[in-house]
Amino acid sequence: MDQQIHQLRAELRAEFASTIDNLRGEIQAQSQLISTLQAQQASVPPPPSLKRPKSSLPDPEKFTGLSVKYDTDSIAQFYYVFFNLASQVQAIVLPQLASARDSGIHDFNTILDQLRRVYDNPNKT
Structure with a gap:
């Protein structure tokens, strides 16, 4: 019985170590991918600004002091x-x-x- 417990513990430790190694490998691969993408992003020029110019109302003509007569029926x-x-x-x-x-x-x-x-x-x- 004691020997079976030791054997199960050893199997669990081996499985745990294997899982940890797999996760470390994935982390390392993702870190390399991140650094590659960051290098690519740094080499690409920034896109031109897509902001529209601020809208504004046109300046009205200056008042000349003359009254305007509208022909209305x-x-x-x-x-x-x-x-x-x-x-x-x-x-x-x-x-x-x-x-x-x-x-x-x-x-x-x-x-x-x-x-x-x-x-x-x-x-x-």
Whole structure:
């Protein structure tokens, strides 16, 4: 019995030593591979920078002091005033919109006049 235990221990030691030797061989092979790859990497020039240039907005032209007159037609002006009103206020001036569509006369002053009648203070001097 004692002899069997010694024999099993010897087999385990031999197997353990064999496993350790195999692992040391793998470590050595990987170390050589790492050093080879590092040498190759050092010899390769770095790739060109792939960064894009920082985006920026173009510089606007300097203000010359002259006012710019835009040629806008009456329909565009009418709808500009109408669509820049709050929805509750748009509901107040819907008759002016319907009238402008029916008559074909789009005068934004009709909207402003209606709003003056509704919101203006009658007691102001």
